[in-house]
Amino acid sequence: DIQMTQSPSSLSASVGDRVTITCRASQGIRNDLGWYQQKPGKAPKRLIYAASSLQSGVPSRFSGSGSGTEFTLTISSLQPEDFATYYCLQHNSYPPYTFGGGTKVEIK
Amino acid sequence: EVQLVESGGGLVQPGRSLRLSCAASGFTFDDYAMHWVRQAPGKGLEWVSGISWNSGSIGYADSVKGRFTISRDNAKNSLYLQMNSLRAEDMALYYCAILDGDKDYWGQGTLVTVSS
Numbered sequence: 001d002i003q004m005t006q007s008p009s010s011l012s013a014s015v016g017d018r019v020t021i022t023c024r025a026s027q028g029i030r031n032d033l034g035w036y037q038q039k040p041g042k043a044p045k046r047l048i049y050a051a052s053s054l055q056s057g058v059p060s061r062f063s064g065s066g067s068g069t070e071f072t073l074t075i076s077s078l079q080p081e082d083f084a085t086y087y088c089l090q091h092n093s094y095p096p097y098t099f100g101g102g103t104k105v106e107i108k
Numbered sequence: 109e110v111q112l113v114e115s116g117g118g119l120v121q122p123g124r125s126l127r128l129s130c131a132a133s134g135f136t137f138d139d140y141a142m143h144w145v146r147q148a149p150g151k152g153l154e155w156v157s158g159i160s161w162n163s164g165s166i167g168y169a170d171s172v173k174g175r176f177t178i179s180r181d182n183a184k185n186s187l188y189l190q191m192n193s194l195r196a197e198d199m200a201l202y203y204c205a206i207l208d209g210d211k212d213y214w215g216q217g218t219l220v221t222v223s224s
Contacts, residue, residue, distance in 0.1 A: 038153070
């Protein structure tokens, strides 16, 4: 099974900061990766699909990059509504699909 | 409006069974593979099971293989998860979701509590 290692597990940042979250796959997954945002008490919401494609309706301050085993989610200028937990999900090797462990973005 | 509405959760004793349902509306259900994802209290997301549009391809997480069965009824626009031999570690909020392609649809989840 493919393992997804997400880092950091948490971070503190200020409004306006540039934030980067990384997922590393245990083997190559081409670009079969999505990034999700989850706020407390809510279902996850996908921000990025196919590693770098912006989901419809998602602000352009979110971007994704990478292919193979290394992937990055970048928030170019953190906004108050972006404080949440973020997950990557690989859907290359099935079964199973695999989520990363999550990154909690907190207010500094 | 796209809707995925889960039901069937509740309190169940260890070793017993429960069947979850997910009613879909607002999109062409049989165009999409469907998945179950769960989240234990205070924990991260865990993919549980997936089923292709025609039920021809089915997969399970190792943690539920042999105990859970996913199925769908395209005529009823419904997805199911039969959960047998439930354990304390199966306690979670269970979501049905579309995870593939450019669509991102999730239900609100149904809570499964496993306790004696």
